[in-house]
Amino acid sequence: MSDSRLKEFLPFHRPYLGDEEIAEVVDTLKSGWLTMGPKTVRFEEKFAQVAGVRHAVAVSSCTAALHIAMVAGELGEGDEVITSPYTFPSTISSILQAGARPVLVDTLEDSPNINPALVARSCNDATRVILPIHIAGVPCDMAAISELAENCGAWVLQDAAHALGTEYRGAPVGGLGRVSAYSLYAGKNITTGEGGVLATDDEEMADAARMIRLHGISRDAWKRYSAEGSWYYEVSRQGFKYNMTDINAAIGLHQLDRLQGFQERRVELARLYTELLEGLPGIITPAPCTEGVSAWHLYIMRLKPVELRCSRNDFIDMLKADNIGTSVHFIPAHYHPWFQEKLGLSRDSFKNASNLFETSISLPFFPTMTDDDVAAVVNSVKRIAGEQRA
Numbered sequence: 001m002s003d004s005r006l007k008e009f010l011p012f013h014r015p016y017l018g019d020e021e022i023a024e025v026v027d028t029l030k031s032g033w034l035t036m037g038p039k040t041v042r043f044e045e046k047f048a049q050v051a052g053v054r055h056a057v058a059v060s061s062c063t064a065a066l067h068i069a070m071v072a073g074e075l076g077e078g079d080e081v082i083t084s085p086y087t088f089p090s091t092i093s094s095i096l097q098a099g100a101r102p103v104l105v106d107t108l109e110d111s112p113n114i115n116p117a118l119v120a121r122s123c124n125d126a127t128r129v130i131l132p133i134h135i136a137g138v139p140c141d142m143a144a145i146s147e148l149a150e151n152c153g154a155w156v157l158q159d160a161a162h163a164l165g166t167e168y169r170g171a172p173v174g175g176l177g178r179v180s181a182y183s184l185y186a187g188k189n190i191t192t193g194e195g196g197v198l199a200t201d202d203e204e205m206a207d208a209a210r211m212i213r214l215h216g217i218s219r220d221a222w223k224r225y226s227a228e229g230s231w232y233y234e235v236s237r238q239g240f241k242y243n244m245t246d247i248n249a250a251i252g253l254h255q256l257d258r259l260q261g262f263q264e265r266r267v268e269l270a271r272l273y274t275e276l277l278e279g280l281p282g283i284i285t286p287a288p289c290t291e292g293v294s295a296w297h298l299y300i301m302r303l304k305p306v307e308l309r310c311s312r313n314d315f316i317d318m319l320k321a322d323n324i325g326t327s328v329h330f331i332p333a334h335y336h337p338w339f340q341e342k343l344g345l346s347r348d349s350f351k352n353a354s355n356l357f358e359t360s361i362s363l364p365f366f367p368t369m370t371d372d373d374v375a376a377v378v379n380s381v382k383r384i385a386g387e388q389r390a
């Protein structure tokens with residue numbers, strides 16, 4: 001057993017829920033209104049303010065928000081969506097689900113965000129959407145992406161799963177592009193357990209999204225069981241079962257109140273990690289965010305393989321033996337058999353994304369971590385990097 005082993009397991013992520021969230025959920029359960037209702041509406045209003053958009057449509061996941069945006073935008077066969085392989089699988093699955101074709105282009109060399117120069121090369125008459133992903137909360141080059149979209153008559157759908165709190169040129173990213181899709185999954189900067197939000201300034205998109213999330217029936221479908229509602233409804237367009245529930249929204253209302261405090265702590269934790277890890281042989285700390293503000297969703301440390309004898313996977317196992325939980329963001333699309341088969345990809349398809357994947361480790365990172373927790377993780381990283389020096 002190593003000297004740096006922690007007595008108790010330090011997870012990669014731990015959500016924080018306080019008494020307010022618990023009381024609000026209890027209130028919802030006692031209210032008799034469990035599914036989408038008044039608390040979801042309140043949550044949407046509050047979220048729109050925070051994300052800097054006119055409309056927030058609360059749904060069951062970010063994946064649902066991505067799918068809804070593409071259905072509302074009437075994408076289908078023959079339409080292309082340009083995105084990056086360096087993401088969670090559902091960014092790409094949602095394109096396939098909408099019946100369109102994902103066109104994948106590599107990331108930048110030393111950033112997991114999409115390379116706009118490669119997007120430019122893939123734009124053509126069939127391009128309907130450009131779908132950048134703000135990995136770890138670091139904004140993509142939105143000026144370049146917006147210009148490319150405009151030039152080829154496409155629109156921008158942001159995968160903002162990591163980007164609640166991300167700013168670009170002085171404003172929240174939510175208002176950039178036509179639509180942003182946020183995630184409220186348990187591991188995100190704030191959570192509703194499961195959930196997502198489609199955020200937009202485009203009223204037509206918002207109206208369509210409200211219908212699509214609830215079977216394609218008229219706008220206030222959820223009100224049909226309330227005193228002001230009516231039993232009658234009509235299905236006016238294709239729809240799905242993608243609504244949020246008031247139980248989830250009850251949690252989200254108070255998580256939104258905590259967001260700023262969470263963000264401040266994330267910034268502090270990231271600064272501390274970088275201060276303690278910077279310059280360590282074999283280790284690369286995250287690049288500073290040059291154009292905007294990162295939401296610091298993740299702290300992704302990278303290894304320099306030439307300076308270490310062990311692999312990234314071995315490094316993770318050694319951290320685990322020290323009782324430290326980690327994760328890897330992300331296993332890129334071209335490593336997954338389904339996407340290989342569907343899109344004709346192989347592990348060699350995207351050099352930069354492969355390099356980033358093979359060298360990345362997401363360290364424990366959540367607002368209730370203490371400075372001592374960070375010091376303990378760094379202590380283990382130092383010991384392992386020292387012992388494994390090439």
Ligand SMILES: Cc1ncc(COP(=O)(O)O)c(C=O)c1O
Nearest residue numbers: 061062063088090161183184185
């Ligand atoms: C980049 C990215 N996009 C999309 C998603 C999907 O989010 P959800 O689980 O809310 O559907 C995730 C979830 O981890 C993600 O990390």
